[in-house]
Amino acid sequence: MFLQIRTLTRSIACIALLSMTYAAAEALNSTIDAPPRHTARTLDFFERSGYVLETLTTRARKYILESQKKPVVIYLDRYPKNKTLAPLVQGIKFDDFTITSSHSPDGCPEALNKNVLENLFRAFEAIRADEFTIDGVVDVMDSEEPMEVEEPKLTCATQFRAQARRKRTYSDLAQEKTRLLSLSVKRLCLKNMSNESAAWVLSHIDLSDTAPSLCIIDSPLITTLECLDRSNPGKLTNLHIFNLENLASINCALLENSQVLNSFGVWGPHEPLQGSKEVLRAIGSHQWDRLDLPAELWVLIARQAQESFMVENLSLNGNSIESTDPFWEESYQIRPSVASLHLALASTCTYLRLPDGPIIMLKWLSKCFANIEEVVLTPGEASVWTPNGQQYVSSAKVRLLCMYVEPICPTLKAFSYEPTTTLKVTLLSLNRILWVAPSVYLQWSRGQLDTLIINTCKEAVYTINNQDPPQVLPTLGTYVDTGCIGCHCLLDTLSQQMQKESNINYVAIVCNRGHMICYACLKSLAVAELKTNKPIHCLCGERIEGGGFYGTVSSDEHGNPVFKVSLGVPSA
Structure with a gap:
């Protein structure tokens, strides 16, 4: 018995030792096996900037973890100017790596010393x-x-202006073409760059082995994107x-050669931007996931739009577009295909307040864009747009406004206005589902509720031509109980089943x-539509439109018929 216990104890100890050995091996796999001298030198380099690399110590030897999760900031002014840095x-692998210098009292970093930056690039070799x-x-x-071009009046980064007033061309900088640091980012x-420093x-x-997103931020000294041609x-x-x-100017080879794949955005220039015909045409022939542009620049691009x-x-932004601006009169030889449009213009709110504002807006959409499905308006002012005399359908938290836009924008599916979250705009379509309670189906099918539905729509639906809104799906005029097109059950049977099995009566x-x-x-049809990504149709061939606006015909507690405009599927 004693022998068995001792054998079992030894087995457990061996298993524990093997587990520890395996865990240690796994931990070492996440580290970098470098000579101790290189490791010590690298740790010291980062500690000068106040950053301690994550390490693993085993058998009195330190290893640097391959993945560094904390943000790293390297301050160049903490490193010698005339001393070559040894290889690191x-x-x-870093999550977030920044090279900068100590900040001056006005919050801008001091100028970066070129020699130190070159030394750092050589020491890292690759990041x-x-x-x-x-x-x-x-x-x-x-x-x-001296600088060849006179500097414009700028509003920040004042300590950099002395460095910017120098004579140097991009071709000069191209001679210094040795690429010292390979980036995989x-x-x-x-x-906080200038034209020349960005080019350098x-x-x-x-960047030849990567396709990064490139962001240029807070750089009032940059006046043209030609500096990107050095990349x-x-x-x-x-x-x-x-x-x-x-x-x-947005002129650069990256845009002209269609080397920007998914999105292009410009925010914050004080003056209208310009671009060569070649650059504008290249942008206007690409298929973009997203464009965020000043409205004036969009006009220049849309004028050069190609079929593709x-x-x-x-997203179009700009505070200089007024209600009388020619921007609203633009029309293009080829209408760009835009699925979702976000207008962030200061004039949008006042423009829509005009008596015919919505119809002018929708006509502008129809003549300037093809296949548009969604429009979001964000005015520059905080006031809320309300069509003249328009009533709202009230719910617990949201005021609902319905618009009928099909005659002008038949592809438009969503329209929203975002100065406040308490106003929701939805679009009325003739093909939306109408929910009818079995108790009032006979009255509805005979047309006895037409007046009720039309009067309710007058209060709840805003029409772009100020005419009476159309009725939600025409009535049959005569009672025909054809049964469910899916399970073929007649209305009485469906009513009994719903009362027992569902809260959707x-x-x-x-x-x-x-x-x-x-x-x-x-x-079930909706689930099939999601799986196949194909629209669902009725037996007669009409497409079944779900989502968004619904009309609901039911009865109140006294048995009187009621028609409501609502969002979502009604509950019992």
């Missing part, structure tokens, strides 16, 4: 990161050389320009011929 450990940022103007000019950010940075980093990515996933208030031009999400009228379907069968 390769293969570290992997989700986001890589260089923040600060690089001092790339010789102090005695998802997002590359250049912040991009000419010294190698060498095969493609950019996205190109986003934030707060370049003095930007005047498509935008899934278009309604049948859905899904077409102009009055075909009905029960909730269970409609739900």
Whole structure:
């Protein structure tokens, strides 16, 4: 017995030892096996900027973890200017890596010393990161050389202006074409840059093995995107320009050669932007996931639109567009195909308040865009748009406004206005489902509720031509109980089943011929539509339109018929 216990104890100890050995091996697999001298030098380099790399110590030896999750900020002014940095450990993966310098009292970083930055590039040789940022103007000019172009009046980064007043051209910078640092990043950010320093940075980093999103942020000294021509990515996933208030031109090879794949956005220039015909035409022939542009720039692009031009999400911004601006009179030889449009214009609210504002807006949409499905309005003012004399259908928290727009914008499915979350606009379609309670089906089918429905729609539905809104799905005029098109049960049978099994005590009228379907069968068709991504149709061939606006015919507690405009499927 004693021997068995001792054997069992040894077995448990062996298993524990093996587990510890395996765990240690797994931990080492997540580290970088570099010579101790390289590891110590790399740790010291990061500690100068106040960052302690995550490490693993085993058998008195330190290993750097391959994945560094904490944001890393390297301050160049903490490193010697005239001393070459020794090579650092390769293969570290950073989530967020920033190169900058200490900030001056006005909040802007000091100019980045070119020699130190070159030394850093050589020491790293290659960097992997989700986001890589260089923040600060690089001092790339010789102090005695005057600037060829007079500097515009700028509003920030004042300490960088002396470095910017130097004579140097992009062709000069191209001669310094040695790419010292290879980057493998998802997002590359250049912040507080000048034309020359951005060109210098991009000419010294190698992006040939990656397709990053490129962001240029808070750089009033940049006046043109030609500085991007020094970069060498095969493609950019996205190109986003934030707060370049003095930007005047979007000309660059990346846009002209359609090397930006998914999205292009510009926010914050003080003056209207310009672009060459070649650049505008290239943008206007691409298929974009997203464009965020000043409205004036969009007009220039749309004038050059080609048949292939498509935008899934278009956002137009600008406070200089007024109600009388020619922007609203524009029409294009080829209407761009835009699925979703977001208008963030200061004039939008006052423009829609005009007596014929909505109809003018919708006509503008129909002549300027093809296949538009969604429109979101965000006015520059805080006031709320309310059509003249329009009533609202009240719910617990949201005021609901329905609009009938099919004659002008037949593809439009959603229209929303976002100065407040308490107003919801939905679109009335003749083909939306009408929910009818079995108790009032006979009255509805004989047309006895037509006046009730029309009067309710007058109060609840805003029509763009101020005429009476159409009735929700025409009545049959005569009673015909055709039964459910799915399960073929007649109305009486459906009513009994719904009372027992469901809280949806309604049948859905899904077409102009009055075909009905029960909730269970409609739900099954909706699931099939999601799986196949194909529209569902009634037996007569009409498409069944779900979602958004619904009309509901029921009876109150006294048995009187009631018609309501609602969103979503009514409950019992």
